[in-house]
Amino acid sequence: MTNRATLGRDLLRAAHLTPGLTRADAARALGTGTGTTTEIVVRLLGEHLLAEGPPSATGRRGRPTRPLVAHPEGPLVLAAAISHEDWRLRVVELGGAVVAETGGPHGAGGPDAVLAAVRAAARGALRRFPRRVRGAGLAVPGLVREAHLLDAPLLGWHDVDLRAAWPRSPDLPADLVLAGNDARCAAVAEAVRGRAAGSRLHLHLHLDAGLGGALTTDGQLLDGARGSAGEFGHLPFGDPARRCGCGASGCWGTALDGAALARLLGEQDPPDPVSHGHRVLDRAGAGDPAAGRAVAVVARALGRGTAGLVNALDADLVTLGGLAGRVLDVAPGEVRAALEAGSMAVRRSSPAVLAAAALGADGPLVGAGELVWSRWWDRPAGPRGAG
Ligand SMILES: [Zn+2]
Numbered sequence: 001m002t003n004r005a006t007l008g009r010d011l012l013r014a015a016h017l018t019p020g021l022t023r024a025d026a027a028r029a030l031g032t033g034t035g036t037t038t039e040i041v042v043r044l045l046g047e048h049l050l051a052e053g054p055p056s057a058t059g060r061r062g063r064p065t066r067p068l069v070a071h072p073e074g075p076l077v078l079a080a081a082i083s084h085e086d087w088r089l090r091v092v093e094l095g096g097a098v099v100a101e102t103g104g105p106h107g108a109g110g111p112d113a114v115l116a117a118v119r120a121a122a123r124g125a126l127r128r129f130p131r132r133v134r135g136a137g138l139a140v141p142g143l144v145r146e147a148h149l150l151d152a153p154l155l156g157w158h159d160v161d162l163r164a165a166w167p168r169s170p171d172l173p174a175d176l177v178l179a180g181n182d183a184r185c186a187a188v189a190e191a192v193r194g195r196a197a198g199s200r201l202h203l204h205l206h207l208d209a210g211l212g213g214a215l216t217t218d219g220q221l222l223d224g225a226r227g228s229a230g231e232f233g234h235l236p237f238g239d240p241a242r243r244c245g246c247g248a249s250g251c252w253g254t255a256l257d258g259a260a261l262a263r264l265l266g267e268q269d270p271p272d273p274v275s276h277g278h279r280v281l282d283r284a285g286a287g288d289p290a291a292g293r294a295v296a297v298v299a300r301a302l303g304r305g306t307a308g309l310v311n312a313l314d315a316d317l318v319t320l321g322g323l324a325g326r327v328l329d330v331a332p333g334e335v336r337a338a339l340e341a342g343s344m345a346v347r348r349s350s351p352a353v354l355a356a357a358a359l360g361a362d363g364p365l366v367g368a369g370e371l372v373w374s375r376w377w378d379r380p381a382g383p384r385g386a387g
Contacts, residue, residue, distance in 0.1 A: 007032060007040050008049075009377045011068075012094065015050055016373060017192065019095030020067040041068065048073050050094070070094040076129055077376075078136040078172075079369030080118050080165060081182060084155055084209040084274055087114055089121040091129060092369045096193060100125060111150075111160045118165040126169055135176025135372040136166050139185035139364035141208055143228050148179055153245040154210045175379070178371045183212030184221060184230055185371065186321045186363030191216040192370045194358035199317040203309055203352075205232060206363065207302075207324035209273050210245075211253035215313065237305040255301040258323070264294035277323045285330045292331075299327050299334035306335075307342025310352045318354045321363045325356035 007030055014029040015021050021029070027037040044050040051071040055064030070093040080089040088103035102121050106114050118138070126133055140162065142152025150160040162179040166172050180188075183206035187196075196202040196216060205213040211233030215222040222229050233253030234246050244251035254260060258273030261280040270276035283291035306318055320328050328335050339354060359366050 004040065004043075007036070008044060011037075011040055011044065012049060013377050015068045016094050016096070019069060019097070020053065022065045022067055024065070026068065045071075049075060070097065073132065075134045075376075076132045077369045077372045078122055078125055078133055078166075079139075079365050079372070080122070080136070081139040081185070081365040081368055082114060082118070082141070082165075083182070083364075084141055085272055087118055088365055089118055089125065090365055090369065091125050091133075094373075096366070096369070100128065111157045112164075115160070115162070115164040119167055122165070123167045126167065126171055131171065133169075133171040134376050135178070136172050137177075137185075137368035137370075137372040138162055138165050138179045139182040139368040140179060141182050141210065141212075143231075144179050144181050145226070145228075148177075150179070153247075176372055176375060178368075178375060180368065180371055181212060181214075181228065181230070182206065182208065182364035183321070184214040184228075185365075185367030186357065186359065187214035187216055187230070187319075187367065188221055188370050189359050189363045189365075189367035190319050190321070190357050191219045191221070193366060194363070195319055195355055196317055201313060201315045202317045202319065203306075203313060203315040204230075204319045204321060204357065205302075205306065205324050206321040206357075207233075207253075207256055207277075207327070208322045209257060211256055211324070215315075232305075232309060235305065235308070237301070237308065252301070252305050256298050256324070256327075260298060261294050264297050265290060274323065278326070281323070281326045281330050295327060295331050296334045299331035300338040302327055303335040303338025303340075304342045306354070307339045307347075310339075310347055311342070311344045314347075315352045318352050319357040320354070321357035321359070322361060325360060328354070328356050 010030055011026055023037055023041055027034055048071045050068050052066040053069040055066050074094055077092050079092055086105045090098050091100040093099050140150050142150050144150055148162045150162050151158055166177055186206045187204035190196045190204050202216045213232045214230035234248055234251045236250040237252035238250045238255040240250035242254045243249050244254050258277030259269050261277055262270050280291050284295040357363055
C-alpha cells in the first residue's frame with residue numbers, strides 16, 4: 001500500500017468519526033501539510049468517496065470552509081440487528097447517518113423466516129442503492145462462532161448460519177459480510193459513537209433477554225481466544241439454585257432480566273421478557289410501588305455485580321445498555337449504592353464512571369455497521385472507489 005493510499009484511508013476514517021471535518025482538521029488529524037491534504041481530498045472527491053458540504057462558518061483567516069461529508073453517491077453499509085422479538089435493517093452512509101431503515105417482528109417462523117425477512121429487506125436496499133453498498137454487518141443475541149454460526153440458547157436457535165441473512169451479490173464480498181454478538185456490537189458502538197471515546201478500559205453491559213457485554217481498551221474490542229469474551233451475564237452472581245438457559249446455575253443474568261422482574265412481581269414467566277421488562281420499568285418510572293420494589297431489587301443486583309467486575313478489571317468507565325440503562329435511569333440510587341458498597345476501597349478513591357449507554361437500544365445496530373466500516377478501511381487492498 002502506498003503512503004498516499006494509507007493517508008486516503010486515514011482521512012476517510014477521520015471523516016467517518018467526525019462528520020463535517022474541515023480540510024484543516026483533516027491535515028491536523030493526518031499530520032500532513034495542506035498541499036498533501038488537498039491532493040488526497042481532491043482524489044477522494046473525484047472517486048465519490050467524500051463530498052464537500054456548503055460553505056458554512058468562516059475559517060481562521062476569514063475564508064469560508066467547506067466541511068467534508070458523505071458523498072450523495074458514496075459508499076454505504078448495511079447494518080442489521082436481530083433481537084429476541086424483532087429485527088431491523090439500516091442503510092448507513094459514511095459518518096454514520098441512516099439513509100434508510102426497515103424492520104419487523106419475528107413472527108412464528110423461527111430462524112429461517114427471520115433471516116429470510118432480513119435478506120428480502122437487504123435485497124431491496126441493494127436495488128434501491130445500486131453499486132453503493134460495500135458490506136453488511138449483523139448483530140445477534142448469542143454466541144457467534146467462526147464468524148457466522150450462531151448459538152443462541154435463550155432464543156432457542158442453534159447452529160444457525162447467519163450468512164443466510166444476506167443475498168448473494170457482488171456488492172457483498174465474503175470478507176465484508178460480518179456478524180457479531182449484540183452486546184459486543186453495542187460496546188463497539190459506544191466506543192466509536194458513544195461515551196467511551198478516551199476511556200482506557202471500558203466495560204459495557206447490555207441487558208436484553210440475557211445480559212452480555214464486552215471490554216474495549218483504547219477503543220479496541222477485547223476478543224478473547226475465540227472471539228466471544230464478555231459473557232458477563234453468566235458470572236455466578238445470581239441465585240445458585242436457579243438454572244440458566246446456558247447450562248450453568250446461578251448466572252447473574254437470571255437475577256436481572258425480564259423474567260426476574262416478573263418473578264419479583266409474582267407474575268408468570270413472560271413470553272416476551274424484553275418488552276415485559278420495559279413495561280415494568282415504565283410502571284416503576286410512573287410511580288407504581290410494586291414495580292418500583294421489583295426494579296430496586298434488580299438495580300441492587302446490577303450494582304453489586306458491576307462492583308465485582310470493576311474490582312477485578314480496573315475499568316475507568318462502565319456503560320449500561322438495553323434494559324440495564326433503563327434500570328439506572330429509574331433506580332439510580334439503588335444501583336450506585338450497591339456499586340459503592342461492593343467496591344474495594346482502592347476503587348472507591350477513583351471510581352469508574354457509570355453511565356447509561358449513549359446509544360441506548362440502537363447500540364447493537366450501530367455497532368454492526370461500525371464493524372463493517374472498520375474492516376473496509378483495514379482491507380489489505382484499502383477502500384475501493386465507487387463501482
Ligand atoms: Zn448462564
